[in-house]
Amino acid sequence: MFGSLDISTSGMVAQRVRLTAASANIAGASVVEDQYGNYAPFLRREVMLASGDPSSTSREGRGLGVHVREVYQNPEALRARYMPSSPHADENGYVMAPDISSVAEQVDAMEASRAYEANVAAAEVSKAMLAQALRLIA
Amino acid sequence: MLQKTISAGSLPTLEAMMRFTGQRQRLLAHNIANLTTPDFQAKDVSPQGFQEMLGDAVSKRRKQTGGVDGRLDMRGSREVKVMDDGRLSFRPADSDGVLLHDRNNRDVERLMQDMTENYGMYRVANDLMRARMGVIRTAISQRVG
Amino acid sequence: MSDPVGLIGGSASPLPNGKPQAASNEPTDGDAFRQALFGQLREVSEMRQDADKAVEDLMTGERTDLEGVLLATQKADTAFQLLQQMRNRVMEAYQEIQQMRV
Numbered sequence: 205m206f207g208s209l210d211i212s213t214s215g216m217v218a219q220r221v222r223l224t225a226a227s228a229n230i231a232g233a234s235v236v237e238d239q240y241g242n243y244a245p246f247l248r249r250e251v252m253l254a255s256g257d258p259s260s261t262s263r264e265g266r267g268l269g270v271h272v273r274e275v276y277q278n279p280e281a282l283r284a285r286y287m288p289s290s291p292h293a294d295e296n297g298y299v300m301a302p303d304i305s306s307v308a309e310q311v312d313a314m315e316a317s318r319a320y321e322a323n324v325a326a327a328e329v330s331k332a333m334l335a336q337a338l339r340l341i342a
Numbered sequence: 343m344l345q346k347t348i349s350a351g352s353l354p355t356l357e358a359m360m361r362f363t364g365q366r367q368r369l370l371a372h373n374i375a376n377l378t379t380p381d382f383q384a385k386d387v388s389p390q391g392f393q394e395m396l397g398d399a400v401s402k403r404r405k406q407t408g409g410v411d412g413r414l415d416m417r418g419s420r421e422v423k424v425m426d427d428g429r430l431s432f433r434p435a436d437s438d439g440v441l442l443h444d445r446n447n448r449d450v451e452r453l454m455q456d457m458t459e460n461y462g463m464y465r466v467a468n469d470l471m472r473a474r475m476g477v478i479r480t481a482i483s484q485r486v487g
Numbered sequence: 488m489s490d491p492v493g494l495i496g497g498s499a500s501p502l503p504n505g506k507p508q509a510a511s512n513e514p515t516d517g518d519a520f521r522q523a524l525f526g527q528l529r530e531v532s533e534m535r536q537d538a539d540k541a542v543e544d545l546m547t548g549e550r551t552d553l554e555g556v557l558l559a560t561q562k563a564d565t566a567f568q569l570l571q572q573m574r575n576r577v578m579e580a581y582q583e584i585q586q587m588r589v
Contacts, residue, residue: 208371215375222378253379255372268368270375319377322450326371329461333367336468337360340475351539355546390548397547410539466553470542470560477564480571 207265208330214257214269215323221272222316225249226309233304236292243292246302248281350478354414355396356471361430362392362422363464369434370457377450385434386456387421389463395419527573531566538563 232246257269281303288297366387376382399416406412418424423431541559544550 208368211368211371211375215371215377218375219378253376255376255379255382268372268375270379315378318450319374322374322377322454323371325454326367326374326457329457330367330371333364333461333464336465337364340468340472351535352542352546355543359546393546393548397549400543400547410536410543467546470556473560473564474542477567480568 207262207268208333209327210257210260210265211269212323212327212330214271215326216320218251218253218270218272219316219320219323221275222251222253223313223320225251225275226313226316229302229304229309230306233302233306233309236287236290236299236301241291245282245300246304247277247279248302248304250276250278250281252276351410351474353471353474355400356467356474357428358396358414358416359467360464360471361428362387362389363460363467365430365432366460367457367464369432370453370460373437373453374450374457377453384437384453386437387432387434389460391419392422395422527570531563531570534559534563534566 228249229246235246236243238244252273252275253270254273255270256267257271258266259271260266260269282300283303284298285301286297287293287299287301290299292299366389369386373384373386376384395416395418396414399414403412403414404410416424421433421435423433425431538556538559541550541556545553545556550556
């Protein structure tokens with residue numbers, strides 16, 4: 205039963221990373237250059253989750269829970285946007301800009317938030333079970 | 343005699359149920375942690391299957407001793423193996439669910455309900471065990487003279 | 488001799504309800520006392536067995552009425568505690584008698 209809390213915590217952490225990624229994507233949706241003015245379009249952050257928790261101390265614990273395998277910066281999440289006044293525009297006036305839909309990101313954020321809360325509920329149940337078990341001795 | 347007192351009456355069944363529900367909580371927490379993991383297959387052990395197995399052991403013991411006391415002999419099932427020291431080892435089966443776009447067949451409402459019911463059963467077993475232990479403790483501590 | 492708990496008198500009464508009973512006219516017979524006590528013990532034991540069976544059936548899914556099971560366990564536990572108290576009083580009385588200087 206102690207393992208349950210670790211599992212739920214790993215779930216919460218994973219969902220928080222997804223929330224952060226969604227926020228970053230919304231913020232960078234129109235970024236095409238870095239602070240020096242070079243062409244450096246913002247690449248959409250995609251959080252890759254995988255089950256299991258390598259940071260767990262026991263072999264059994266490593267098979268349970270979830271972890272972030274990587275936060276992938278997708279180089280193909282670009283689309284041509286018509287910005288003829290931009291210094292980075294090609295001969296037709298198009299710039300390869302981030303292909304990020306803030307609506308899609310918000311939906312992702314909502315799903316991550318709901319999953320986060322589900323993990324919180326699971327953690328609460330695990331804690332309650334622990335408290336109940338201890339009362340057997342008291 | 344101590345063994346008989348400790349495994350008296352309904353204590354073995356209560357203990358078995360507490361172990362099962364306590365361990366199943368881990369499984370459910372794992373499924374919930376992987377709600378958004380692509381290609382994840384949720385697994386579960388069936389509480390009805392466990393209750394059936396427990397019922398078989400209880401029936402067998404009642405036939406043998408004619409009453410409520412005595413050790414339980416749980417033979418285990420495909421999903422739940424019973425170790426010598428009473429611990430349970432799960433081999434969960436795939437749980438059903440709708441296959442969603444990221445190939446994760448979760449069903450968050452069903453998971454929540456499972457978790458609530460599981461906790462409910464745990465609570466009942468735990469409270470009943472506490473009541474029984476309380477009576478035993480009273481019997482032990484009440485000494486006159 | 489007053490008999491508040493109804494042990495003496497040999498009546499196969501159910502568990503004493505705590506009300507003081509009228510003084511029995513029958514002589515204090517050790518045998519009758521023992522019979523009555525064992526009768527109570529047997530009843531309490533049966534109640535415990537009923538309660539245990541109810542709990543087991545709840546765990547295995549034979550029964551689904553939590554309230555019924557809780558009632559059965561409460562009855563058994565209360566009866567047991569009552570029996571304990573009775574035993575304690577009897578033991579106290581016995582010790583008091585022992586210490587009396589005749």
